Amino acid sequence: MAVPTLTAPEVVQEPPRQRRRSGRSRKTVGDWLILAVAVLIGLLIAVPFLLILANSFKSPTDYAQGGPLSLPSALYFDGITAFWERVDFPRKLWNSFFISTVVAVLAVGISMFNAFALGIGRVRGRTWLVLLILLANMLPQEVLLYPLYFMFRQVGLYDSVWAVIIIFTVIQSAFGTYLLASVYGTFPKELLEAASLDGASRWQILWRVIFPISRPTLSVLLIFFFIWTWNEFLIPLTFLVGNDNQTVPVAITVLQGDRLMDVTTTSASALLGLLPTLIFFLIFQRTLTRGITAGAVK
Amino acid sequence: MAIATRSKERTARPTTSLIPGSSRNSFWFYLLPGLALLTLVIVVPLLWNVYLTFTSYRGIRPPEFIGLENWVELFGDTTFWTSFRNSVAMIVAMVVVPTVLGLVLAAMLFDLIGRKFGGRLASFLRATYYLPQILPGVIAAIVIGWILRPENGALNQVLAAMGLGGLQGNWLGDPDTALPSIMVIMVWVQLGYPVVIFMAALQRVDPELYEAAELDGANWFQRFRAITVSIIRPEIFVVTLTCAIAALKVFGPIYALTGGGPGTSTIVPAYYAYSEFFQSQQVGYGATIATALTVVIAAVSIIFVLVQTRLERSEEAR
Known part of the structure; x- marks a missing residue:
């Protein structure tokens, strides 16, 4: 109440009710197309995260054989533990x-x-x-x-x-x-x-x-x-x-570019770097979106 | 940003504190720790740094006063100008593209997807777009750098598998592709920020305005330009200003991926100053580059604020 700046721009995703009801029933081809574009962009943004996740649990030979897009043939933790202990x-x-x-x-x-x-x-x-x-x-x-x-x-x-x-x-x-x-x-x-x-x-x-x-x-x-x-x-x-x-x-x-860092260990190092902030984001997501917008309008 | 505080004060200039019976001067005590630390950590180093720009200092023997020599050298230094040209590339990647794309995406999410497919989906997509923003800049760079690895990187492997082996490249090691690669990374990092801010701003837009415009026969793009953009203009200013400052200050990704190279193809002012400090041990010259960067950032901020005030005034006059 005393902090209008931070509470006022509360992120409300849903527009007024009657407006939504009237619009929701008619979805044109164009609407689906725009949705497809938005989802595609979301995928493009998420792909690097997914690639890092999949490849951090591969052995270098697994990577060489299956390429970067395949799922690991067996879960391999040596890359992560090697880097974990090394640093x-x-x-x-x-x-x-x-x-x-x-x-x-x-x-x-x-x-x-x-x-x-x-x-x-x-x-x-x-x-x-x-x-x-x-x-x-x-x-x-x-x-x-x-x-x-x-x-x-x-x-x-x-x-x-x-x-x-x-x-x-x-x-x-x-x-x-x-x-x-x-x-x-x-x-x-x-x-x-x-x-x-x-x-x-x-x-x-x-x-x-x-x-x-x-x-x-x-x-x-x-x-x-x-x-x-x-x-x-x-x-x-x-x-x-x-x-x-x-x-x-x-x-x-x-440690990037170090000669002991093979391809999957490097991926594991990126995974370890992004995990902590990802966890903070999941815990504080609501507060964060509220804060970012408050900082901007002020 | 400073505008908000200034205009608020113009309307009323209170000369007393908000607590009755407490004089304004009695509050100085509470500023002491903050101002003491500010002086120690910001003001003194800043002035010291300006002094260093007039010296030749290699970090061991005391600085030797040389007048304007560093500044004269700076203006004739092609590497310095290259670094600012690369800053322009960073501004394209971190300000222009994310702001324009962010506006369209925010309008799409809020206006169409949120309305026709539900707010849940819209906020899920928004969170996805925002994901790279939460990473430390260097880690974000390392993630994409991993995909761009020359010998067995994911991008090159996928290209080969698709029969497009001819397109493979040493993305970060080739002077022609290094800067565009960094730009792609920065777009990826930056895009979510304008989307989140613009989506919040769009809540101020009265839906009836849209409906009225729709009845008048305005198409989506006309409504977008006439209503959306004009209402969320304050946010557009804040986003472009903060992103422009961030773009001028980029350091981590360059350090982590290219070290300014190959050659000077990806050098930026912040990295150039750093390398003069700690690699060439030319502290005086490094200080000059850093000071020049500060002047540019200050100038950009002032111009932004002036333009914003002028636009607001002409808006009011209309």
Whole structure:
């Protein structure tokens, strides 16, 4: 209720009822043709996923004989286990998970504090501050790369997950501040007035009124920050050089083209790279579609 | 995007906080952690990077001031111009094609498939289109890169099996096909984003408008152009702007698949800057490329916002 920006554009697939009833009965040849085109495009988009899935469970000889389109003649797990052990996959999963979780929590916290001051507190010069903060999100990361590399090297955080955590907390909270500040700008005034009449301090109002009411928005941000951080590449690549600190995308990418990677092991590596995000997508699908659209209209 | 905040403030310029009895200045305390981190991680490195563009710095001995030499070199550097020409290709693949195709697909799904075949099917198709968007960019590139493998890749094998062996190619290794291959990957990655956003925007379109237009004898394309496109124009702007910025920043897929090659056929500014930093150890020059890229991104964003405001004004005046 207090977060119209995130709840209003709820994705409703079904148009008004009577309209649908009138249209549903008449399907022309043209309609079926358009459906066929839409399904065909969907297939084209899905084919790479299906190919990777089928070929990750083949032996290289099976691949050579049956080609890429056949189903595996026998389930073969050596490609996946070989790659799994070679990169110490559980370790990489943990690194990605740890970095993304800490970033998501910290960035949501910072976004909330910033947005509290900008949206509710309406501090002087807030428009310029929001623009400045948004800059952090739009800059190409290359422009920060070398100075950051140098700075973190100086303080001994080079090749540490904490360097990456600090950097992405700032970058993600930039977007969060931008979105939340406008959400908080339309926060129901009566609630704030009532709380302040009851003698609540600013800190109490933030935690007891604003936080619980904006929790749906905050959880969308949390999920987004988690996935965005999981998918990041350039900064983890340059800052996490040690094998023990690498994230999933980095570990998988740096091994491509390695001479020990045969055709089905490479496929297995792609499968391991896409599985985690696929799982997140399936779990959070509704929240995600809602969030993407909210981010765009804001 | 910035427009939304600005126009909102123009209507009313409140000078007090939303909490009665709390002065605006007392809220600065809450900005301290955020602004301190922003200064440390964004502002200082950004300014430092600009300083580096005026130096010769190879990463070991301290930077040596050389004035505008890097910038002069940049303007005469064919690799730099090639990298921006390739950025234009990325904009075609990540902005133009997905936006146009996304508009048509969103209209098809929402208007026709959702209405005549049920909303379930429409949202299932939408989720399928969106699938590649959820992957890390490098992983998406590796998935398609695997299909394009030269010696035993899926595409080449299928071509051979169909008797089209003559069409086989070293897709990512041949200067003629490397850039188009990357473009195909980026279309695949990007398409779902406009579809999802446009479909949500289409809910604002009043069905009665369509029915009225239909009665007036407007065909599907006329209705699409006159009603759909004009109503969801704000979303079209947001999509083209965010995708254009993303296209200018592309790095992961190039790193994972071609390293800018063969030769410089797939080099992009972000990858060029990276290779100057860490492969050639020309930090000052790498910083110059990165700064030039930032200037281009800022210019593109400003032009977009200006055009959008102007269009909105002329719309209101009508």
